[in-house]
Amino acid sequence: MERKTRSKFLKVRCSCKNEQIIFGKASSKVKCLVCGKILAEPSGGKIKVKSRILEVL
Template identity: 45%
Template structure:
């Protein structure tokens, strides 16, 4: 499976969380519950700020 993992900063609480770029389910912030990624059928739409690429494949 090809895809990248991104460290995404939540826009509301600044929590950083690792998100798969092809997430198939909505990803919420573990602290405040804000949506960080929304699935689109391919690459997910990342709502937060991408801080870094954790692992590239």
């Protein structure tokens, strides 16, 4: 069985303690809604998460 990390939602926590749900296949940079820090950025069709992942939804 294949397990690919696509089309998933991730719950991440920013260093400012804001928790945010992001799409695992975003095509643009995802910023924290509170402090504006980049939480994740696109990387070859996937997403590169630069913050702490709390949960994969």
